[in-house]
Amino acid sequence: MKPQDDKLDAYWMPFTANRAFKAAPRMFVAAKDMHYVTDDGRKVLDGTSGLWCVNAGHSRPRIVEAVKKQVETMDYSPAFQMGHPSAFRLAERLAHMAPGDIDHVFYCNSGSEAVDTALKIALAYHRARGEGHRNVMVGRERGYHGAGFGGISVGGIPANRKAFGSLLPRVDHLPHTHNPKENAFSRGQPAWGAHLADELETRIIALHDASNIAAVIVEPMAGSTGVLIPPQGYLERLRQICDKHGLLLIFDEVITGFGRLGPCFAADAVGVVPDMITIAKGITNGTVPMGAVLVRRGIHDAVVNSAPPGMVELFHGYTYSGHPLATAAAEAALDTFEEEELFKRAQELAPYFEQAVHTLSEMPNVIDIRNMGLVAGIELESKPGKPAERAYNAFLKCFEKGLLVRTTGDIIALAPPLIISKAQIDELVGMLGDALKEAGRD
Numbered sequence: 001m002k003p004q005d006d007k008l009d010a011y012w013m014p015f016t017a018n019r020a021f022k023a024a025p026r027m028f029v030a031a032k033d034m035h036y037v038t039d040d041g042r043k044v045l046d047g048t049s050g051l052w053c054v055n056a057g058h059s060r061p062r063i064v065e066a067v068k069k070q071v072e073t074m075d076y077s078p079a080f081q082m083g084h085p086s087a088f089r090l091a092e093r094l095a096h097m098a099p100g101d102i103d104h105v106f107y108c109n110s111g112s113e114a115v116d117t118a119l120k121i122a123l124a125y126h127r128a129r130g131e132g133h134r135n136v137m138v139g140r141e142r143g144y145h146g147a148g149f150g151g152i153s154v155g156g157i158p159a160n161r162k163a164f165g166s167l168l169p170r171v172d173h174l175p176h177t178h179n180p181k182e183n184a185f186s187r188g189q190p191a192w193g194a195h196l197a198d199e200l201e202t203r204i205i206a207l208h209d210a211s212n213i214a215a216v217i218v219e220p221m222a223g224s225t226g227v228l229i230p231p232q233g234y235l236e237r238l239r240q241i242c243d244k245h246g247l248l249l250i251f252d253e254v255i256t257g258f259g260r261l262g263p264c265f266a267a268d269a270v271g272v273v274p275d276m277i278t279i280a281k282g283i284t285n286g287t288v289p290m291g292a293v294l295v296r297r298g299i300h301d302a303v304v305n306s307a308p309p310g311m312v313e314l315f316h317g318y319t320y321s322g323h324p325l326a327t328a329a330a331e332a333a334l335d336t337f338e339e340e341e342l343f344k345r346a347q348e349l350a351p352y353f354e355q356a357v358h359t360l361s362e363m364p365n366v367i368d369i370r371n372m373g374l375v376a377g378i379e380l381e382s383k384p385g386k387p388a389e390r391a392y393n394a395f396l397k398c399f400e401k402g403l404l405v406r407t408t409g410d411i412i413a414l415a416p417p418l419i420i421s422k423a424q425i426d427e428l429v430g431m432l433g434d435a436l437k438e439a440g441r442d
């Protein structure tokens with residue numbers, strides 16, 4: 001078949017309504033700082049940092065230069081039994097930034113791979129200690145941990161699991177923490193809900209016995225499902241229960257990492273040190289695909305020291321683990337975050353952002369608004385028998401007005417780049433408010 005440049009048919013788009021998109025495509029052709037440019041030359045304010053990844057804004061000079069320079073110097077270096085300096089430099093730096101005694105870094109290429117890697121490290125760790133019977137994985141309802149078979153098994157978004165089931169044989173799920181009667185319109189961490197962590201002990205450990213459970217994985221702030229903010233004391237309680245029973249606690253910080261909630265990691269924001277942290281997205285500012293697992297020293301040491309000297313210790317990794325373009329982009333992204341003090345900026349802007357988004361509570365059909373750091377979720381009442389239609393319409397109207405938002409079900413998520421100005425926050429909320437008014441009339 002002869003390729004045709006203007007045909008949209010061949011590309012099967014991910015997590016997309018393919019037929020609707022191809023009937024009315026929306027194309028971006030350029031991006032700079034806070035804006036995208038469409039193929040018809042319109043500027044669109046980025047209200048979602050691309051897909052929660054472009055934390056420092058688009059096409060930032062340091063990162064662009066670093067990637068250009070790297071591709072000219074060395075395009076690729078084998079990931080197994082060979083190294084290159086930038087991968088080690090970056091790992092040292094990430095180890096230094098990570099909380100507590102988390103001081104080892106395992107590279108991969110996406111959040112999904114980071115999750116599967118962390119689950120495998122958990123199994124390898126318990127096996128290395130002679131507790132290979134610990135193989136139950138605990139996730140949470142409404143959790144999103146990527147699209148791999150491990151991730152969808154511990155994940156809890158029904159549509160993502162429906163067609164595929166759970167291929168990890170032994171999983172269980174905590175309840176999610178959202179209850180519109182108890183914590184709607186919370187500003188920051190809701191006061192209600194810490195007790196839901198107790199289900200780990202009273203239901204899940206009681207059922208499986210702690211001696212069979214490997215790890216608990218949660219997003220400290222659940223993003224994809226539509227922004228669920230951790231109740232005060234909830235993550236602390238999970239940590240206590242995991243400690244008491246020898247379970248590893250994994251924070252999936254693919255979205256929350258690199259300043260989204262203010263501090264570098266959500267772990268820092270709540271003062272809880274997990275055993276592993278999965279990261280991706282913001283690590284390279286979205287410029288080059290990359291993921292990683294940050295691992296506590298004791299876990300690394302147990303696995304590595306259990307193998308005979310000179311032998312491979314962990315039979316896991318990817319062709320592109322620590323790809324030179326990714327490590328170059330990540331080093332430059334961390335430089336940019338630091339030089340511009342973007343995490344501090346996010347923290348300082350958060351109250352203004354909170355105030356601005358909560359003004360939308362007056363808009364039609366808004367049944368909840370929740371926020372933390374530079375993230376907000378605005379939940380709309382679903383149209384009877386037509387779930388997700390209202391938010392999707394609002395998304396389309398925002399796009400027409402020049403604003404990119406993200407929707408999931410009838411929830412609109414906002415997560416702008418950390419370089420956003422107060423005036424741009426006002427502009428964002430203004431456009432979204434107008435879109436909600438119009439969507440309310442449909």
Ligand code: PXG
Pocket residue numbers: 051052109110111112113115144145146147219223224225252253254255280281406407408
């Ligand atoms: N864990 C978490 C917590 C995520 O949010 C992944 C893992 C998977 O990452 P990769 O890089 O494999 O996609 C994610 C991804 C959305 C949205 O609109 C969220 C994600 C991806 C795309 C869209 O909420 N999160």
